[in-house]
Amino acid sequence: MTVPSGPDVVDQEAPAPADPLALAATWLPSAADGPGPTMTLSTVGLDGYPAARTVLLSLFDGERLHFHTDARSRKVAELAALPRAAVTLHWPEDARQLVVVGDVAAVTDREARLAYLARSRYLQVLAWVNDHAAAADTPDRRREVWAAFDRERAGTDLQPPSTWAGFALTPMRMVFWRGATDAASNRVAYERRTDGSWSTASWPG
Ligand SMILES: Cc1cc2nc3c(=O)[nH]c(=O)nc-3n(C[C@H](O)[C@H](O)[C@H](O)COP(=O)(O)O)c2cc1C
Incomplete structure (x- = not known):
């Protein structure tokens, strides 16, 4: 893998801050930046095997990572059975990875609606028509x-369908990985x- 030199090497020298949420705030976009980046959301499948898929990080609110999906989806059934998940974010251009493991809970209706309104028109339509x-x-x-x-909705602001579902992951473990060009990669693991x-x-690793 190609690892850029420069800022990340400097980062590696810095002592790990005591609060991983504050560190995450420097890695993740703020609410003003809108949805993104993408992340791999891993759950425990109903068959006991891991299940994983890509979703957008809708928001990091300083405490929790929010994502949104369809209430009829497999992930929602899996989270109903076991409300725990891991998300993996990767920034290849910055040689960074962040893995967050924790407990998942539904967001409020207001939070879910605001996240819907922040999505592009394409993603808003997708939430309406992407069904079985x-x-x-x-x-x-x-x-x-x-x-x-x-055509039917042209010129109107779309509202979320009843199937629009928002969740937030509260971290219990956060693992920050930084690559380097002149030293081993560096991982700092925080546990609550x-x-x-x-x-x-x-x-290590
Ligand atoms: C780049 C990318 C972004 C995606 N973002 C979302 C998302 O924010 N929410 C979502 O429900 N699905 C999103 N998907 C689709 C999911 O990966 C997945 O196919 C879908 O949610 C159904 O997953 P499930 O059957 O495991 O519940 C995205 C897919 C890609 C490739």
């Missing part, structure tokens, strides 16, 4: 359904103690 029926349709039929929906403070450890 569309999955079974031919490509031509999918385009027709899309065009008809768009029962009193809410964080333990810190350097991990």
